[in-house]
Structure formats: structure tokens, C-alpha cells
Amino acid sequence: MTVEKILAISGKPGLYELKVQTRSGFVAESMIDGKKITVSLRSNVSLLSEISMYTYTEEKPLVDIMRAIAVKENEGQAISHKEDNAKLIAYFKEVLPDYDEDRVYPSDIKKVLNWYNMLQQKGMVSKEEPKVADAEVVKEEVVKEVKAKKEAKIEKVNKKDEKEQKPKAKAKK
Template sequence: MDLSGVISISGKPGLFKVVAQSKNNIIVESLIDNKRIPAYSTDRISALEDISIYTYEEDVPLKQVYISLAKKEDCKAGPSHKESLNKLTAYLEEILPDYDQDRVYPSDIKKLFQWYNILQKAGLITLEEEKEEVKEEETKEVKEEKK
């Protein structure tokens, strides 16, 4: 799962992929309808790879939460962000049991599931990279054992 280049722009619905950069703005493409628009430096832009979810121990990157969600849903669409808040929080507790309920707001939970479904429809939810990373770690361990 590669979240690099995927951003959220405050005030604009959905998620965007960075397409090009110019002197005073970036050109982004919507993951919902594939329309291209400029995003300016005055816009509040958040990269998905920089976002984390608060837990009681340490913050968990959004990518790890989405990997857990993808494993549970078998890379299919998750619950809709329009479901009741009780259902969404119960579902989040299943995939991330120690999330900080005081610092993770209901709007954050809804956005989490909305973004997951947008990424899933765009075909960006995959678990293949994780399998490759696990294989690389296993080969490193085998090499270390041989030494």
C-alpha cells in the first residue's frame, strides 16, 4: 500500500494524488472523479503518509491502520462513513483496540473510513508490499543466523 503522493486538502471533498508541481502551486488529481485542479500554498494540505492515529502508547501511522483494515476486509470496501458512530467506533476498536478515545474525535473516525473507501475504489489498497517486506525481513534474519 503506497500512500505517498496522496493528500487531503481542507475544504475540498475527497483525496487527491499529486500530479505535477509548479512555481507557486501543485496540480492534483481527484481520486473520486479524476479531475485535475491546482492547490496553492495557502490551502491546508495534509499528506496521508504523515497522518497518525493517537493511541495510549504511541501514535500509529494511518498506513498501519489501513493495513489492518484491509486484512480484516480482505482488501474490499470497509464500512461506510455514513454508518452510525457507534458501529464505526466499535469497528475501529476491533482493528485498533488501544486508540485514544479522548483525542480521536468522531469526525476523525468518519474521515478514516471515508478515506479508506476512496483509496479502495481507486485501487490503492493492496497487501502485496507487506508480503514483500516480510520476506525481506525473513531473508535478513536467515542471513544473520548463518553468520
């Protein structure tokens, strides 16, 4: 499952695919309708590969949960996220029997199933284990890009400070 560049943006429905980073944020494409949007750095954005859910023993990565759904459904569609809460909870218990019922709400289950079905329609779900090296390489690239942008901003600020500190030459009379 390749979800390293799939984003969930707070306040916006569905999932988005990271297309390109810009100076002030990035451009993402909606997986629902294919429209591209610009997202500022101030927006609350989560990478799907970084999201996890609570179990009684640990936090389980969302990728592993989606892989469990893919195994259960033989890479087909899961039940609709619009089913009633009792059905959703029963279904989710089959997928992840030890999830923490006190900290994982029906709304969380709905979101996971909606996201899974969205990714399944795009052919992005798989029963196979992810290639850890690929995920680490992508994560390292993103970290390098962010560090480079921060360093460029710091350098720009330092140059501006240097210009302001130099005294202006007085004209001779």
C-alpha cells in the same frame, strides 16, 4: 499501499493525487471525479503518508491503520462512513483496539473509513508491508524539489537586490 503522493486538502472533500508541482503550488487530481485542480502553497495540505492517529502508547501511522482494515476486510470495502457513530466506534475498536478515545473523534473515524474505501475502489490498498526504501526515496525527491525552489527564489531576490543597489550612471554633459 502506495500513498506517498496522495493528499488531503483542507476545505476540499475526498483525496487528491499529486500530479505536478508548479511555481506557485501544485496540480492535483481528485480521486472522486478525476478533475484536476491547482492548489496554492498557502493551502493546508497533508500527505496521507504523514498522517497518524493517537493511541494510548504512541501515534499510529494512517498507513498502518489502513493496512489493518485491509487485513480485516481481506482488501475489500470497509463499512460505510455514513453508519451511526456507535457502529463506527465498535468497528474501529476491532481495527485499532488501543486508539485514544479522548483524542480520536467519530469524525476522524469517518474520515479514515471514507478515505480507505476511496483508496480501495482505486485498488490502492494492500495487506502487504510498504517498501520503506520506496517511501524514503519519494520523500527525499519531494524535499529536494522544495529546497531547489526555495534556493531559486532566494537567488532571484538576491539578484533583484543587487540591481537596486548599483548606482545609476550619470550622463555626461
